[in-house]
């Protein structure tokens with residue numbers, strides 16, 4: 001129910017009781033012995049024939065039994081997760097604080113004539129026209145038909161954007177590098193730190209570089225400043241303002257802002273206010289992805305996401321991958337008190353996946369009031385972090401295995417590698433680690449196993465203790481056939497919908513981001529004062545003093 005405190009649901013109370021009474025008996029080692037069918041009961045498969053996608057979600061290594069699961073599904077029903085999902089898909093303005101629809105799903109929706117949903121929101125009908133514009137532009141640049149101001153073909157693309165106008169393209173271009181046009185280099189500049197832009201410009205030739213200025217609002221200080229600097233750098237060589245048209249394009253909802261910047265309306269790719277920044281890689285914001293992998297591959301990514309949308313809207317709760325992942329996440333977040341959630345892809349191409357969902361999840365569900373303004377009396381969004389395997393194993397896994405914190409982990413891996421070098425041995429080793437880690441986390445190593453292993457040294461009691469792995473650490477394993485554009489689309493949509501379901505149960509607005517505003521306003525006020533130290537006034541004593549560090 002919209003805005004209701006989750007603690008008011010009777011299923012929530014039941015879950016509190018289950019946690020209190022069952023915690024000590026939810027031991028993975030025992031649960032697997034007691035039920036030889038545990039894997040088949042607690043795994044789900046998502047398949048799509050076109051594009052071809054197969055994703056297996058193995059959630060058997062979680063601290064759950066049938067009773068806990070059933071209470072979690074009751075919670076989803078009581079919170080009317082299905083109705084809230086349908087509200088999103090039908091264009092209801094579920095982003096209540098901003099009075100907006102939430103329709104990133106419309107960006108990957110095929111035309112109604114091809115079985116797509118009929119979405120009445122203004123702009124939804126233009127989605128395919130913008131996609132066509134993206135196709136024409138990316139085809140022209142990739143084929144060399146689009147020439148720079150001196151007649152040379154383009155060999156470098158620089159995306160200038162931040163947050164949702166950067167992280168999605170960065171992640172997807174990295175994830176789909178295998179499908180990229182290798183002689184078209186992609187760079188991303190996001191940070192206001194001039195180093196970011198300066199280092200990228202060192203690698204660029206003004207005659208052969210295109211700058212994509214990506215900003216939903218076209219008011220973001222970092223992006224506009226970076227774009228102005230790029231234009232200044234370009235004009236040092238190009239001289240004539242008229243040449244800007246061949247080298248700068250904009251992705252935005254703000255036509256007036258774009259034209260004021262000096263970018264022609266014809267070089268603008270439109271999207272709409274019902275596309276949240278962190279859900280915008282499906283929109284014109286994906287232009288850099290499109291340029292890198294080509295429009296057909298970009299379309300496959302959209303189709304893969306649409307297939308997951310269909311699954312989310314049609315599969316019953318118990319068989320619905322995003323719903324299951326969301327509920328299990330709530331079990332740890334709100335009952336076990338887990339603060340974080342690690343995303344651990346055993347696929348180098350997915351090395352930015354956790355960074356991407358740091359914004360996706362934390363900006364969406366990092367809220368502490370419900371939609372009707374009540375302060376929540378439970379935990380909301382988890383802290384998302386992680387990096388690609390096996391690198392993480394040599395960095396932070398120690399803490400996951402033997403530290404004091406409970407860290408639920410999602411392991412992701414492809415069955416097939418795109419790079420079967422050295423006879424496939426790398427992939428075998430990678431996968432052996434992908435399987436070994438959840439096993440080690442779940443079942444650990446007992447004291448008697450340690451004693452047996454270290455023999456004579458076992459008289460050293462402290463050494464024995466230090467080598468014990470308590471186990472019972474929960475994981476999901478997500479195994480997909482191969483990292484294709486379609487599979488990436490499905491995986492991203494899977495996590496998007498997980499976030500949606502959790503936000504619905506917590507009663508919060510997952511689609512605004514008021515928490516990013518205050519710092520921006522204060523920075524602008526300080527910026528005005530900074531050039532003159534005597535004007536740095538009206539702040540706390542540390543800001544006033546530190547703002548002039550070297551008098």
Ligand SMILES: O=P(O)(O)OC[C@H]1O[C@H](O)[C@@H](O)[C@@H](O)[C@@H]1O
Pocket residue numbers: 162163164165214215216217218219220223277278363513516
């Ligand atoms: O695309 P824009 O408008 O430049 O916004 C960039 C980012 O700004 C803020 O940090 C937030 O609003 C993010 O959600 C957004 O992605």
